[in-house]
Amino acid sequence: MPGPRGYENLVECPYNRAHQIENGRRFQIHLDKCRKEYEKLHNNIKKPCPFNATHLINSPELLHHMDNCPDRVLVDKFNNPIIDHIQAVQKKSTVKMIPQGGDDDDDWDDEPPAASYNPQKYCETNNIIRKCNGMQPHERKAFRQQEHLRLGHIRETK
Numbered sequence: 001m002p003g004p005r006g007y008e009n010l011v012e013c014p015y016n017r018a019h020q021i022e023n024g025r026r027f028q029i030h031l032d033k034c035r036k037e038y039e040k041l042h043n044n045i046k047k048p049c050p051f052n053a054t055h056l057i058n059s060p061e062l063l064h065h066m067d068n069c070p071d072r073v074l075v076d077k078f079n080n081p082i083i084d085h086i087q088a089v090q091k092k093s094t095v096k097m098i099p100q101g102g103d104d105d106d107d108w109d110d111e112p113p114a115a116s117y118n119p120q121k122y123c124e125t126n127n128i129i130r131k132c133n134g135m136q137p138h139e140r141k142a143f144r145q146q147e148h149l150r151l152g153h154i155r156e157t158k
Contacts (some may be wrong), residue, residue: 014056027054049077127154
């Protein structure tokens with residue numbers, strides 16, 4: 001039977017069972033704060049589970065937890081993908097590398113020179129709104145008037 005609405009995603013803090021925190025980023029932040037307080041008051045330090053860093057276990061219980069951790073399945077599936085034995089037999093063909101006939105005699109210096117790209121010139125001749133940064137107020141006003149005329153002329157010609 002599900003709990004009350006809005007409480008499905010709550011997780012119990014491993015340091016203090018009275019702490020119920022929403023699972024996710026807030027839980028990670030809470031664990032860090034709670035760990036610092038716990039270490040001040042207690043001598044035994046909880047160790048993180050190698051399969052999920054939010055699982056903090058007392059040292060004597062760690063081996064038992066590692067055998068029964070619910071997140072272990074995810075890590076095992078990732079490390080040891082299960083392949084159907086029939087597919088494995090069919091995929092045993094070796095991959096042959098075919099050397100490509102390369103043009104090692106390419107000389108990029110022999111190509112005709114290309115004109116360099118000038119972004120300022122491109123912006124002046126196309127319908128692009130330019131920004132005026134670092135100008136005095138009277139310079140800004142003149143720039144905006146000039147831009148208004150420039151954009152009007154470009155729109156008329158197209």
